[in-house]
Amino acid sequence: MRRLLTGLVASAVLALSVPVSAQEFPNKPVRIIVPFLPGAGNDILGRLTAEHLSPRLGQPVTVENRAGAGSQIGVDYVAKSPPDGYTLLWAASDGVSVLPAVKDNMPYKVPEDFTFVSRIVELPFALVVSAKLPIKSVADLLAYAKANPGKLRYGTSGVGGVPHMGTVLMEKRAGIKLSHIPYRGVAAVVNDLLGGHVDIGFVTPPTIKPHAASTDKIRIIATTGTKRHALFPDVPTLVEAGIPDAVITAWYGLLAPAKLPAPVLDRLTKDLRATLADPLVQQRLDQLGYTLSPLEGAPFRDFVVNDLKTWTALAKSENIKVEE
Known part of the structure; x- marks a missing residue:
């Protein structure tokens, strides 16, 4: 008891x-x-x-x-x-x-x-390139960037965000140098990619898919995950395309x-x-x-x-x- x-x-x-x-x-x-x-x-x-x-x-x-x-x-x-x-x-x-x-x-x-x-x-992100450039693959991007250091401009939603830091990581892994153009939000980045005012950018697949499906003003040349993304099954990852340890999520x-x-x-x-x-x-x-x-x-x-x-x-x- x-x-x-x-x-x-x-x-x-x-x-x-x-x-x-x-x-x-x-x-x-x-x-x-x-x-x-x-x-x-x-x-x-x-x-x-x-x-x-x-x-x-x-x-x-x-x-x-x-x-x-x-x-x-x-x-x-x-x-x-x-x-x-x-x-x-x-x-x-x-x-x-x-x-x-x-x-x-x-x-x-x-x-x-x-x-x-x-x-x-x-x-992951999609690596988006302006169709005004002669870049149709990651190999093209690396060749162009190495021949023109600092010339390619990449847009991000701001300093210190994942797209900015991820692009810096890609630069280090690939041995290239790009120029950063920070914007106030991803919508402005997408608009300027479509307009050709910025050359490349990391944008999430759900955000860029509607634009990729409706215009030929941009190209998706890679995604940044460990495997291909369901929205872009024919697009290789950065690692597949030859950039080691370039997984950005x-x-x-x-x-x-x-x-x-x-x-x-x-x-x-x-x-x-x-x-x-x-x-x-x-x-x-x-x-x-x-x-x-x-x-x-x-x-x-x-x-x-x-x-x-x-x-x-x-x-x-x-x-x-x-x-x-």
Whole structure:
């Protein structure tokens, strides 16, 4: 009897040690902060996740866009939010594993300030070339760039983003020199590629596919993943085309503030896993050109830490810094 009472008391103490909010989670709407403008690929994926996660959580899941400073504003907002599961981050490489590699005095620390729920998507880029150039393959690109060092202009969505850092990585691996033209967003890069005002650029396959299918003003000469992309099955990867170790990907996933209670994390992880297993979600992602790449908890955290280390080493070796 005494052992039974001791066990009951211990169980009661453990129950009381878990915050009431964790025991009841969720009992009100959940927000996913997307640190990018509405309409972009990140926003579309964040809203798709919110739409299908909501019925599983049994509460509305809304999307709130908090863009700015290379996604730093939205990421920092979540890092400083209460760790109760009601404010989540639609995270991307840009603000979590790239920006901290190229910018001093960041207002948040990776990985310390976050709980890692799950990676959702990892995707490569398409290497897009203006059709005004006599470049129809990676071999043509390397020959042209080596014969004309610094002449080819590559456009990116800004200094220190994945397309910028990825192009620098390609330059190092291929032994070429290009000229960087930073823009304020990927839409401007695509417009100037179509207009021939910039020569090459890394653009995600879902973003560039509609343009590649409807115009002859650009060419897709490679993709940057470990294997060919479903939207461009006849296009080789950079590694296939002869540039060693030139794998460049971006990732998207769901984070929460640090110190999220275990019961809340378990619920979010379970329901997100079920969401990603939904055939309707998988079908929609396939239609958009995204491939699921789930990675939960500690392995996701380790993946991000290693990603940050890679970009930090590259930024240091190439002296790449984003000024305040």
